[in-house]
Amino acid sequence: MDELRRKGLEKMNEVYGWEMPNMEGDPYFDLTVDHLFGNIWNRPGLSMRDKRIMTLTAVTAVGNRDLAEIQINAALLNEELTEDELKEMAVFLTHYLGFPLGSALNGAVGTVISKRKKAAAKGAGEDKKANVEGALKMHSGKTND
Known part of the structure; x- marks a missing residue:
């Protein structure tokens, strides 16, 4: 695995809070890991919290609730946003997005x-991981099945 792929997978894992498998050979996934996570998410100038807020705003603006749920879970997991801040984002964005x-x-x-x-109450640990299936689907370019 080259340095860009390693860096991209590390950042992708940080963004989602779980281990993304390396799926070499899929051109869309390769571009996502190497460029989006290896380069764009690693750029200085914005904090992870800033990037998370921008990503949540973008996926809300295009009406993609599945991607919003992935980002919300990761924001809570990584302690970038609180439950109250996420609720407030919804109130705020409603007035700009409708x-x-x-x-x-x-x-x-x-x-x-x-x-x-619910997962925490069961002790299932699901509160500690993002929607892996949804993220794999998203990064394979198949979000509208």
Whole structure:
């Protein structure tokens, strides 16, 4: 594995809070890991929290609740945003993006918080990991199945 791939996978794992497998040979995944996570997410100038907020805003603006849930879970896991801050983001973004999109973000926040609390109560540890299947789907370019 070359240095760019290693750096990209490390950042991808940090962004999502779990171990992403290296799926060499898939051109879309290769570009995502090497360029998006190896280069873009590693650029200085913005904190991880800043990048997370921007990513959540973007996925909310395009109406992708699945990606929002992945980012919300990772933001909580990595302690970049609190539950209250995520709820406040939904209120704030509603006034710029409109009620349907803001409401979807608010629903995604509630869903993730509920799932994490239920998993923590069961001791299942699911509150500590992001939606691996969803992220794999997202980074293989197959988000609209």
